[in-house]
Amino acid sequence: MRAAPFGLLGAAWLFASLAAAQAPPLGLPPVPVPADNPQTPEKVALGKRLFEDKRFSSTGQVSCATCHDAAKAFTDSPLRVSEGIRTLNGTRNAPTVVNAAYMKTQFWDGRSPSLEDQALHPPLNPVEMGLKTHEPILKIARSDPGYVKAFKAVFGKAGREITMAEVTKAIAAFERTQVAGNSPFDRYYFKGEKAALTDAQKRGFDLYVNKGRCVSCHVIEQTTATFTDGRFHNVGVGINPIQDQVPALAGEFLKAKATLAEVDVKVLTDKRTSELGRFAVSRGFDDLGSFKTPTLRNIAATPPYMHDGSIKTLRDVIVHYNNGGATKKEDRVNDFLSGGIRPLDLTEAEIDDLVAFMEALTSPEYEKTAQAAQAAGKEQKP
Amino acid sequence: MTAPNRRDFLKGAGTLAAASALPLSLVELAFADAAQNFTFAYISDAHIQHIGGTKFVRNWDRGLIRAVAETNLLTPKPDFVMFGGDLAQLGTKEELDHGAEMLAKLNFKTHCVMGEHDYYLDLGEYWSKLFGPQWYSFDHKGVHFVVLNSVLTYDDWTFKRWPTAEQRMLEMAGLDNPNGSPFMVGEKQREWLKKDLEKVDKNTPLLVFSHSPLQKIYKGWNFWTEDADEVQALLKPFAKANVVYGHVHQIQYNQIGNISFNSVMATAWPWPYPQSYAQAEQHLPKLTVPMNRADPFFERDATGWQFIDVNTGRVAMKFNLYNNTNRTVAFNPATGRPEDVQFQDPARQIPPQAHY
Numbered sequence: 261m262r263a264a265p266f267g268l269l270g271a272a273w274l275f276a277s278l279a280a281a282q283a284p285p286l287g288l289p290p291v292p293v294p295a296d297n298p299q300t301p302e303k304v305a306l307g308k309r310l311f312e313d314k315r316f317s318s319t320g321q322v323s324c325a326t327c328h329d330a331a332k333a334f335t336d337s338p339l340r341v342s343e344g345i346r347t348l349n350g351t352r353n354a355p356t357v358v359n360a361a362y363m364k365t366q367f368w369d370g371r372s373p374s375l376e377d378q379a380l381h382p383p384l385n386p387v388e389m390g391l392k393t394h395e396p397i398l399k400i401a402r403s404d405p406g407y408v409k410a411f412k413a414v415f416g417k418a419g420r421e422i423t424m425a426e427v428t429k430a431i432a433a434f435e436r437t438q439v440a441g442n443s444p445f446d447r448y449y450f451k452g453e454k455a456a457l458t459d460a461q462k463r464g465f466d467l468y469v470n471k472g473r474c475v476s477c478h479v480i481e482q483t484t485a486t487f488t489d490g491r492f493h494n495v496g497v498g499i500n501p502i503q504d505q506v507p508a509l510a511g512e513f514l515k516a517k518a519t520l521a522e523v524d525v526k527v528l529t530d531k532r533t534s535e536l537g538r539f540a541v542s543r544g545f546d547d548l549g550s551f552k553t554p555t556l557r558n559i560a561a562t563p564p565y566m567h568d569g570s571i572k573t574l575r576d577v578i579v580h581y582n583n584g585g586a587t588k589k590e591d592r593v594n595d596f597l598s599g600g601i602r603p604l605d606l607t608e609a610e611i612d613d614l615v616a617f618m619e620a621l622t623s624p625e626y627e628k629t630a631q632a633a634q635a636a637g638k639e640q641k642p
Numbered sequence: 643m644t645a646p647n648r649r650d651f652l653k654g655a656g657t658l659a660a661a662s663a664l665p666l667s668l669v670e671l672a673f674a675d676a677a678q679n680f681t682f683a684y685i686s687d688a689h690i691q692h693i694g695g696t697k698f699v700r701n702w703d704r705g706l707i708r709a710v711a712e713t714n715l716l717t718p719k720p721d722f723v724m725f726g727g728d729l730a731q732l733g734t735k736e737e738l739d740h741g742a743e744m745l746a747k748l749n750f751k752t753h754c755v756m757g758e759h760d761y762y763l764d765l766g767e768y769w770s771k772l773f774g775p776q777w778y779s780f781d782h783k784g785v786h787f788v789v790l791n792s793v794l795t796y797d798d799w800t801f802k803r804w805p806t807a808e809q810r811m812l813e814m815a816g817l818d819n820p821n822g823s824p825f826m827v828g829e830k831q832r833e834w835l836k837k838d839l840e841k842v843d844k845n846t847p848l849l850v851f852s853h854s855p856l857q858k859i860y861k862g863w864n865f866w867t868e869d870a871d872e873v874q875a876l877l878k879p880f881a882k883a884n885v886v887y888g889h890v891h892q893i894q895y896n897q898i899g900n901i902s903f904n905s906v907m908a909t910a911w912p913w914p915y916p917q918s919y920a921q922a923e924q925h926l927p928k929l930t931v932p933m934n935r936a937d938p939f940f941e942r943d944a945t946g947w948q949f950i951d952v953n954t955g956r957v958a959m960k961f962n963l964y965n966n967t968n969r970t971v972a973f974n975p976a977t978g979r980p981e982d983v984q985f986q987d988p989a990r991q992i993p994p995q996a997h998y
Contacts (some may be wrong), residue, residue, distance in 0.1 A: 298700045507715055514717065546964055584700075595711030599941030599964070602700055 263423025284439060285623070287446030289484045291361045291436050297376065297429045299436060306410040310427060316383055316397045318390035324431065327354040333561035333626045334358050334438060337633055340569035344388040351527065351534035353569035356562055358626070359555050361436040364490040368567040369522060369527065371541045373433035380424060381524050388528070392425050401427055410456060434599045440623035448620075450483065457620055464617025467610055472581070474614070476600055477553045487557055487621070492538040492550035493598040496585025497566045499535045499549030503594040505556065506548060509536060514543060534568070548596040549634045560619045560630035563637050573637050574615045582606045657878030680783050683713045683750070683949045686726030686888035689759060691740040693735055701941050702731070705909035706744050709947040713961065714749050720949060721782060723750045726888030726906050727757025727793075727853035732811050734760035735768050742772050753780075757853040757888065758793040758825065758864070762811040765800070766791070777831055778807055779838050785952055787846045788838065792827050792852035792867050792887075799823040818862045825854040826868040847882040847955030855887045857896060857903055860916035860926060865890050878903050882955040892944070892963060895971045896927055904959045904971060904980055912944030931985045932994040940965045956980075967992065 284290050293299055310316075314323040327342040328334040334357035336342055342354045352368050360366065366378035382388040383397060391397070401407045402422050412418055415426045445465070447456035457465065469475045478487045499506070509532055518526060523541065527534045538547035551567040565571045571580060571587060580586065584603035585593045593601075606614070622630040688706040691699040713723060725745060730737035738760065745752055754773040756766055776791040792798075795814075802824075804810040813821045817945055827835070842848070850856065856873050859865035867873065877883040883901040891908035892915065916927045935944055942964035951958045956973030957980070963969065967984075974981045985991045 508713075510715055511717060545715065545962060595707050597704065597708075599701070599704065599943075 284285060284484075285441035285446075287441035287443065287450050288359070288439055288484055289362070289486070289514060291439055293436060294374070294376070297433060298319075300414065300431050302410065303414045303430050303433040304412050304437050305434075306407075307430035307432070308334065309406070309410070310401075311429050311434055313400070315400050316389060316391070317345055318392075318396075321345065322389050324379070327388075328357045331629070333558050333629050335562045337562045338564060338636065340564055342388070344385070345381075345390040348387040350385075350387045351531050352527070353564065356558065357435050357438050358440050358623075359438070359486065359557055361439060362486045362555070363488070363552070365552065368540050369538045370492060370552050371523060371527075375435050376425075376428045379428040379431040381521075384521070385525060385528055385610070394427075398422065398424065399425060440625055443557065443623050444620040445617075448487075449480070449485075458616065460613050460616040460626060461620045464613035464615070464620075467606070467614050468617055471610070472578075472604055472606060472614055473600065474581075478556050481572075487555045488542055488553040490553065492547055492552055493600070494537065494547075494549040494583070494585075494594065494596050495551075495566075495601050496549075496591075496593045497570060497580070498552070498568045499537070499594045499596070500591050502532055502535055503592075503596075504534060504598070506536070506594075507534060510539065510548065513540060527613050537567075545596075549594060550598065557621050558623055558626045558630065560622050561626045561633050563633050574618050578606065578614050580613045582611065679951070679953045680721040680831065681716075681718070681951045682722050682724060683716060683720040683947065683951050684724045684726060684753075684886065684906045685709045685713065685745075685909060685947045686724075686906045687728045687757070687891055687910055688725075688741055688744075689731045689908070690737045690744075690912040691731035692736040692740070697829045698737075698740055699731075700988050702910045703740075703744070705942060705945055706741065709909045710744055710747050713947065713949075714747070716949060720750055723748050723752045724851060724886075725752060725754045726851065726886075727755040728759040728888065728908075728910075729754070729757065730770075731807075733760055733763030738768055738772055753787075753789060753851075755789055755851050755853050755888065756791040756793060758814050759791055759811075761791070762800075762814040763807050777834065784850055785840075785955070786842045788835065788848070789837065790827055790831060790850060790852045790856075790873075792854045792856060792873075793825045793864075794828045794831070795823040795826055795868075819981070819990070822864070823870040824866055825864050826860060827852075827856075827873050828869070832869065832872055832876065835873070839876060839880075842880075844879045845881050847879045847952060848877065848884065849952065849957070850877065850885045852881070852885065852887050854889045855894070855903065855905065856885045857927075858900060859890075859894070863913070863916055865916060866978075874898060874901060884952070884957045886950070886957060886959075887916055892933060893931075893969065893971065895959075895980040895982075902956060902973055902980050904957050906948050907944075907946040907961060907963070909945050909947060931982050931991060934966070934992040934994045 311324040314320055316323060322345050327336045329336060341352055342350045344350065355368065360375065366372040366375060372381065383391045383394060401411065402419055408418065411422050411426060414430065417426060441490045444456040447453040475495060477489050477491070479485065479489050480487065513533060513536060516542040527540050533540065536548060538550040560574065563572060565574065565577050571577050581601070582604045583589045585597050585601040619630070619634070689702050690706065691702055693699060713720070729741035755771060757777050760766065760769045770776060777789055779786065779788045781787070804813065813819060816822060852867070854867045855865055856867050856870050858867070858870050878899060881900065885901060885903045886906060888906050888908070890905045891911060891913040892905065893907065894905040896903040917926050917929060933944060943966070946961055946963040948959055948961045949958070954973065958970065958972035961969045969985065970983045971980050972983050973979070
């Protein structure tokens, strides 16, 4: 076995992950890797350590992994919204790191263009890791003996040559190893294993591409499927109840002329501003209340759902779409609702089939997590 | 997963452009007195369609609802809003009432133009009860505005041809319909227009709103007004004459003599330029900037609404286009005609979809 010379289980795991990144799992395209940040096993190992380092927060208790926990499919399920330092709550549900490497933008509102850039922001957010500047991170990176050695080996840099650019490149390289495909759906659709899906799941797949119109945004292509279009849509979550306040909120927001760094703080600390969605980044009418289409891979492992974690079960998500963008049927949908969102006329049985289909999108490595999450969800139901 | 496609890339780039093109940073152009500068918004062609009972076609409803909500967000606020006609699909009370209810949510004074879909069921009777006269003029901050009903036609067709009002409506609603009839302003209204314009100084900027183009583009779809030449003759004495029309559900602009023509978008659905559809060779005005149809999934694709500034006495039409790059068509004093400020140069155009 190739990993044997390392003599470490961790190294074997890393090597396997890295190989996976080069030859993507069934159902996924090759991982896009920026030319200026090639993957190496040493860099990935460094990134993993940085990702899990709680010293990078003001209290010493929060790391990236706190909200993106490998044991919870790299989320903080079942929390509704993330919990940072001193149990402060943000406004948004932690998106999984798994397959984030395929996203064209990062964060629910796409305010970050890359994994490298994304990693700069949570340490400075007052409700996440709460640092005032990146200096405490750099101080540790430049002095901790393990880091000194690793940064020298990976980047050939030491002391003040180590900057946030190197730190975030290593974190991003680690995140690029977190890809997972090979779900029952992948085996059914891309490998022709007819028995990989149950009858309910097959009916659910038909609904997914036809009557349910799911595939319009959660894209499946001919040879691979990322289950996202990478675009932003107002699907009637978060904004419906506050729609009458949108003119005032949008006006105040535009007047403030916030920088992107200020936007990062504002959207995670102010619930109502958060609901402006992509508008807070693009400032275009099109984007009021819009959020990025998340992947559906391993979705069964990461309840609750939607950008604000406001919907507890997959079934209730389908009900929301079946109502044409309203969590409760009697809710008034907001005026800025995306054009594609409309009542679907799904029957109760069809809703069940769609849920069954989504449960077929779980990769083998998250199967146990998904089963536990779904079982917990069913217990909670009255 | 596809490679990041050109459209998304351009959309990203367009977002930045849109941010600077948004009303917050409207360029203040030169009226002598800056306090006189103003903008107005223009919504058109909602085609509200009654299904039965309390049910209406949802997609057309959503288009108008969204345009109204977004118009209410404009900063600085528009001085008024124009609605450019075809509020209804088949001219019924239900449709006109439902549409009027949605328009009532506008926070601004609203002026309406008559469309053929509003007119041919009861010849504008109920519409007039809701919105007032079918042709009129008003002055605002040094600009003279005229609203015409340009969708009239021959009395013989209107009064003698059809057994029922419903059939008359349906015949006029069809495209390429041999039973149809060309639109016209008509002699009575032209007389009124002549008298109205006599009182106005010929250096006053003039804006005429009609539903159909007051120019002849394509007769089969009534992208056409039969007495356009006569109407144009009345506008000719004005140094700055502008015509803004709906009906065509796409971006068109043209210059004939001193008269600038601009169309507005629909909130309901897009039409293509008729060249793509004409059975025989047509002498259509040349289409210089094709629309880059985006993505058929988006029901709002190639629909939109617009806000307009007339600070130079000429129309600068700013199109808010969903899921697409916003466009501005403004009068270019150097060439003496309206032009797309970004895409007139073919090298800068986003290639249109050429296969289906």
